[in-house]
Amino acid sequence: MIKALRGMKDTLPPQNEKYLYFLEHCTQIAKRYGFEFIETPILEDTGLFKRSVGESSDIVGKEMYQFVDKGENDVCMRPEGTAGVVRSFVENKLDRAGGIHRFFYHGPMFRYERPQKGRLRQFHQFGAESFGIESYLEDVNIIMMLKKILDKFEINYTLKINSLGCATCMPPFREKLVTFLDTLEGLCDDCIRRKATNPIRVFDCKNEHCQTLLIPAPRLNDNLCESCESDFTNILKLLDKLNISYEVDPNLVRGLDYYSKTAFEFVSNDLGAQNAVAGGGRYDRLVEFLGGRPTPAIGFAIGIERILEMIEAPQKERHGYYFGALCDEAIQPLFIEADKKRATNKVTMGYGVKSLKAHLKAADKMNAQFCAVIGEDELKNAIVWVKDLQHKREETYTIE
Ligand code: HAM
Numbered sequence: 001m002i003k004a005l006r007g008m009k010d011t012l013p014p015q016n017e018k019y020l021y022f023l024e025h026c027t028q029i030a031k032r033y034g035f036e037f038i039e040t041p042i043l044e045d046t047g048l049f050k051r052s053v054g055e056s057s058d059i060v061g062k063e064m065y066q067f068v069d070k071g072e073n074d075v076c077m078r079p080e081g082t083a084g085v086v087r088s089f090v091e092n093k094l095d096r097a098g099g100i101h102r103f104f105y106h107g108p109m110f111r112y113e114r115p116q117k118g119r120l121r122q123f124h125q126f127g128a129e130s131f132g133i134e135s136y137l138e139d140v141n142i143i144m145m146l147k148k149i150l151d152k153f154e155i156n157y158t159l160k161i162n163s164l165g166c167a168t169c170m171p172p173f174r175e176k177l178v179t180f181l182d183t184l185e186g187l188c189d190d191c192i193r194r195k196a197t198n199p200i201r202v203f204d205c206k207n208e209h210c211q212t213l214l215i216p217a218p219r220l221n222d223n224l225c226e227s228c229e230s231d232f233t234n235i236l237k238l239l240d241k242l243n244i245s246y247e248v249d250p251n252l253v254r255g256l257d258y259y260s261k262t263a264f265e266f267v268s269n270d271l272g273a274q275n276a277v278a279g280g281g282r283y284d285r286l287v288e289f290l291g292g293r294p295t296p297a298i299g300f301a302i303g304i305e306r307i308l309e310m311i312e313a314p315q316k317e318r319h320g321y322y323f324g325a326l327c328d329e330a331i332q333p334l335f336i337e338a339d340k341k342r343a344t345n346k347v348t349m350g351y352g353v354k355s356l357k358a359h360l361k362a363a364d365k366m367n368a369q370f371c372a373v374i375g376e377d378e379l380k381n382a383i384v385w386v387k388d389l390q391h392k393r394e395e396t397y398t399i400e
């Protein structure tokens with residue numbers, strides 16, 4: 001028997017209902033915040049992810065589904081959605097159009113990670129990206145929108161937030177950090193590599209010894225320039241006024257290299273070790289880095305499978321019709337009527353001739369509100385017998 005690949009899952013009942021329910025609400029909320037749908041390809045040029053997510057990240061370094069296609073192109077199944085949206089933004093010259101552009105998307109992402117609870121190789125994200133706004137208000141707006149989505153599903157979470165600085169304050173900080181790291185002995189091999197590629201990623205190291213060594217390290221949010229400092233303070237002040245609780249986490253550096261300034265994650269205690277429900281941040285330099293005009297931008301993505309672990313399937317209400325035939329001659333007229341009625345209703349039909357009892361059972365299984373049957377008598381009189389399974393009422397109607 002051929003099985004699904006390790007770390008890849010089918011979406012079947014009852015997860016399928018939850019999945020659609022979640023997407024429906026995310027879409028509704030995103031639209032309320034002025035976001036429009038965007039769809040970008042799953043397969044992209046490998047260079048896109050190397051340049052955006054970054055060669056020093058685990059995602060690009062170890063986890064890419066990368067291959068050479070039949071046309072000798074080096075391609076990669078997207079590990080995340082931001083890079084593709086930015087590529088599209090630049091390719092379609094939206095950077096030149098100026099103004100504000102806000103997009104939301106959802107779909108599968110691929111990372112060759114070690115599968116475990118909450119960590120898949122193919123997983124789904126709902127994400128949003130906002131282009132053209134420098135103001136810190138958009139950072140809070142994005143966090144509010146994400147919070148609205150999670151609150152709708154009564155998810156318990158903690159918001160962790162940090163500022164990663166900008167092109168002015170990050171380079172001197174990086175130098176300061178490397179000078180400090182050079183004084184340490186016993187950093188793990190990964191951290192030694194990070195020191196050379198992207199030193200701030202050492203803060204994300206899971207090795208306890210490294211974390212102990214890093215206790216006296218200089219911290220990003222103590223080394224921000226005036227503008228980053230003032231934006232970060234304003235964000236926290238506004239979150240306070242909005243009664244949104246948060247933890248400033250100086251170790252939060254995120255696993256993707258494109259971030260600057262605000263970075264955040266929503267983590268939940270209701271999940272296991274993989275406790276990040278959603279993450280995001282500002283990436284003011286990425287558009288330019290991918291060949292576009294300098295454009296400030298910020299976004300987030302939610303891990304849908306992790307959300308589905310925590311939410312209940314929606315209450316299923318009976319709705320629509322089930323059509324059943326009690327004699328052979330009724331089958332085709334019913335088949336034709338069923339298709340007409342689908343213009344406005346959900347209609348399923350039992351294709352074989354069955355007893356009334358069997359049809360009622362089938363209608364119940366289909367969760368239909370109405371079971372409509374036609375037998376010889378009904379056919380003769382051009383009527384249909386209908387039972388309302390919700391209100392336990394029966395009636396006959398003309399077929400018309
Ligand atoms: P990320 O933190 O890598 O950010 O992923 C966002 C969310 O996707 C995570 O918080 C987690 O819930 C889910 N996730 C990540 N990896 C897996 C996995 N292997 N299995 C299941 N779920 C997973 C990004 O992807 C950025 N593009 C977010 C962003 C958008 N930043 C700015 N704009």
